[in-house]
Amino acid sequence: MKKNWLLLITFFVAIFLAACSSGGASTEPNNEKDGNKEEKSGGDNTLTYASLTDAVGLSPILTNDGASANVTDHVYEKLFERNAETMEIEPQLAESYENPDENTWIIKLKQGIKFHDGTPFNAEAVKYTFDKLRDPATAAPRASLMEPVDTITVVDEYTVEIKTKYPYGPFLASLSHSNAAIVSPEADQKQDLMNNPVGTGPFKFVSWVPGDQIVLESNPDYHDGEPALKKVIFKVVPEVSTAISMLQAGEVQFIDKLPTEQLSRIESLKNVTIEKVEGTPQYYLTVNHSKVENQDPEFRKAIASAIDRDAFISKMNGLAVRSDSIIGPKVFGYKESADKAGTPYDLDAAKALVEKNGYGERPIKLLTANRGNFVLMAEVVQAQLAEAGFKVEIETMEWAAFLDTARAGEYDITFLSWSNLTADGSELFYPNFHSDNVGSSNRAQYSNPEFDKLVEASRTTTNQEERLELLHQANQLMLEEDAIVIMYHDVVTAALDSSFTGLQLEPTGKWNVSKVTRK
Incomplete structure (x- = not known):
């Protein structure tokens, strides 16, 4: 009798374990499938951009190409930026500025901002960045942005004085250029910013697989508030026709520089919103x-x-x-x-x-x-x-x-x-x-x-x-x-998955996704 009970108990345990095993086996593939689906669609908090070319590098000092700037513009910030609507130049990392004379620019900086590595943004960081940008030994492709500069002086922790060799009218415009973004001095001395960037921007660098994709994540300590997007992926898609197909399938959510000959095809996509600015x-x-x-x-x-x-x-x-x-x-x-x-x-x-x-x-x-x-x-x-x-x-x-x-x-x-x-x-x-x-x-x-x-x-x-x-x-x-x-x-131009909103498309051809949210 005891033996029969043991056999009966063993039988039910086997059934139970089989059921558990079966449930696990059927759930796991479904999770993988759902996970892949979420990755393709971008999920609630991920946006994937199709880039026709890979970035050259991720240091604003050492690069001067559009694909690199698309990434660095979200990792770094400049002292000034041009308002996309008014086209007026406004402070970004700067708080204010004054011109006591035509050759002198005194720039007050915003306080309490930190780089992604936890080091402080201050006047020393500005001086370090601009001195490196204009140093002939750096061979920066846009060193010309600093050509008029004579001296850079740290007045105090949040004040920098820049003297030019001659009066230079476009100076603020130069400081709003992507290649004038401020880098972390400590990070630049410790690591290669071309492969591991560190700025003050709304997104932090996660990874880069050359020829495939660059991944950024939101900066929870961003001084203007953490972005709604938790992840931004820059996916390399060399063929524009392929990028459009991926946009239609939900595998990417954003493309820009829409080709004239493909415009009617993109306009026919029901899941896409097209944005245009002069x-x-x-x-x-x-x-x-x-x-x-x-x-x-x-x-x-x-x-x-x-x-x-x-x-x-x-x-x-x-x-x-x-x-x-x-x-x-x-x-x-x-x-x-x-x-x-x-x-x-x-x-x-x-x-x-x-x-x-x-x-x-x-x-x-x-x-x-x-x-x-x-x-x-x-x-x-x-x-x-x-x-x-x-x-x-x-x-x-x-x-x-x-x-x-x-x-x-x-x-x-x-x-x-x-x-x-x-x-x-x-x-x-x-x-x-x-x-x-x-x-x-x-x-x-x-x-x-x-x-x-x-x-x-x-x-x-x-x-x-x-x-x-x-x-x-x-x-x-x-x-x-x-x-x-x-x-x-x-x-x-840009085409955005219609489930997203808040893309800032600029007349210069640049764009910003820090305010993008899912509807």
Whole structure:
């Protein structure tokens, strides 16, 4: 009898254990499945951004590319930032500033802020960052932001005095640039910030798998309040079509820089909200000004007259702003009167100039990059110039080779672009068109002493009204010379999973997710 009871007990225990085991086996795969589903959809507190390229590095001092800046902008902060709506420069880590004289900037800092490593943000951190940024030994790609600086002095723990070599009007704009973000001195001395960044921003660095993804987590001690998003993932997705498919499937929740040719596809997605703002980036056609034949004003007039920019913009599906002005509507120095101050489209006038001067007798090499709207611009403009009688051959190159070739002046005409991250006209004109930079950032090879003087004057006064007028004069001078032909000013775009809200999309093309929440 005892044996039978033992057998019975053993039987029920076996059934019980089997049931428990079965329940565990069936629950575990479901948990894995749900977990994968949550990772794909982003979960309630995770946002995944599809980046077409991986970051180069995560130190604002040592990088100068968009993919890196998208990450560092959320880990670090600057002394100042440009308000995305008003385009006015406002304090970020700074509390206030004053100019006792044109060459002196006294900046008061916000107190009680700490870096992610727990060390204090203070005047010493500002001095350390800017001294390293401007040190030739650092070889920082945007050391030019500090070029006007003469001395940096720590007045007290939360006050820094910066003296410039000359009055420098765009100084606050320079300090609002991504590459002027403040780093933790202690972290920079202990570790490689290119791979392990430490700032004061709303998100902290977690991990980086090169070629795959970068993960950030919310900073619970952020001085402006912890973000609602607990995690932000920067997922490398090299093909834009793949990124759009992932957005549709919920595998990523955010993409930006929407391609014109894919816009209708994205607009058809029911789970996506598209955001657009008029932006600071611009795209333009230029002749190679270093070539003698291109210094003929009638040659440039013929080209400008032959280009129907309205016809091109009609192909952009609303992602372009039409204005002749070289300084765009969202950039300091713009005046509305310049909108129609360029040479208008006039095919008959272009044909007459081509016939009169024999411009159609020599072949013209049109250099273009093999990406995005550059190819579209090249095809449209080639056809328009051909209609006027020019003989134009397109030469296409990948981006890095294109930039090197343009810098070397190995072309007849080409398309160039500029993001205008500082949104300041002086910082558009000086790097791109001042004769100091021919052979480097002045890929148009443009050189005009009168223009140079106007740009220099716009940089060496802190009177903003004076700067506005000087920049307008420089703008008008280039338009009168047909120095370049503005094809369009950009419309900055993003597509966000409609279950999220609060994305801050900036005219400079930058964006901020620190205020994003799930609906």
